[in-house]
Amino acid sequence: MHNDIESSTVSGTTALTDEWTVTLPSAFQSKMEEEDLVIWKSGLTIWCSVWGIEPEESREEALEWIAEEQAEKAFDVEQTEKEGLIFYRYRLFEETNDYSVASVYCFAFSHTNYIQLGIYVDDEADVALALDICESLSFTNHTVFH
Numbered sequence: 001m002h003n004d005i006e007s008s009t010v011s012g013t014t015a016l017t018d019e020w021t022v023t024l025p026s027a028f029q030s031k032m033e034e035e036d037l038v039i040w041k042s043g044l045t046i047w048c049s050v051w052g053i054e055p056e057e058s059r060e061e062a063l064e065w066i067a068e069e070q071a072e073k074a075f076d077v078e079q080t081e082k083e084g085l086i087f088y089r090y091r092l093f094e095e096t097n098d099y100s101v102a103s104v105y106c107f108a109f110s111h112t113n114y115i116q117l118g119i120y121v122d123d124e125a126d127v128a129l130a131l132d133i134c135e136s137l138s139f140t141n142h143t144v145f146h
Contacts, residue, residue: 007031010039013138016048020108020115023136025129044126046133047118059109063088066107066114075102085110089134091127094120101127106134110141 011027016037028046030039037048053062063079063086070077074090081087089106104119104127115137119130 014039016115017050019110019113019139019141020050021138021140022048022117022133023138024133043122044129045120047116047120049116049118050113051116052113053109053111059086059111059114062114063107063109070105074105083138085137085139087134087137089131104130104134106137108137108139110139112141 007029008031009027010030011024013021013023014028014030015021024039026041028039028041030037032038035049039046039048051062053059066088070090071092074092077088077090079086079088086109087106088109089104091102091104093102101121101124104117104121106117106119108115117134117137119133121127121130
């Protein structure tokens with residue numbers, strides 16, 4: 001994650017790490033909070049976290065662990081593959097947003113790591129925007145194998 005202490009304005013294709021990008025449809029603010037990158041604008045907040053996948057573990061095994069740990073009350077669960085990545089997402093009503101609009105959780109798995117976006121919206125009309133942001137996740141591996 002990029003470690004800027006002060007908040008900065010980001011939009012368009014935005015680097016989340018050296019390998020992960022997301023496309024933001026308008027201007028957002030961003031800053032690091034402990035280990036997570038937080039991106040927000042009025043009515044929508046995205047928490048980004050990245051974890052490595054152990055060399056002996058496959059991305060499918062990492063996904064299986066996430067699926068087993070997801071909340072029982074998750075709904076709209078979906079798994080897809082695109083451009084060599086596995087995408088997994090679900091929605092969940094949470095106390096943090098007064099149970100009024102379900103949050104969107106999305107994960108994208110590469111062969112070396114995975115990213116989680118927890119997207120909190122204030123209005124159900126913004127869920128489509130949250131889903132578009134999830135779909136825009138992209139991975140570029142800069143590692144060269146010899």
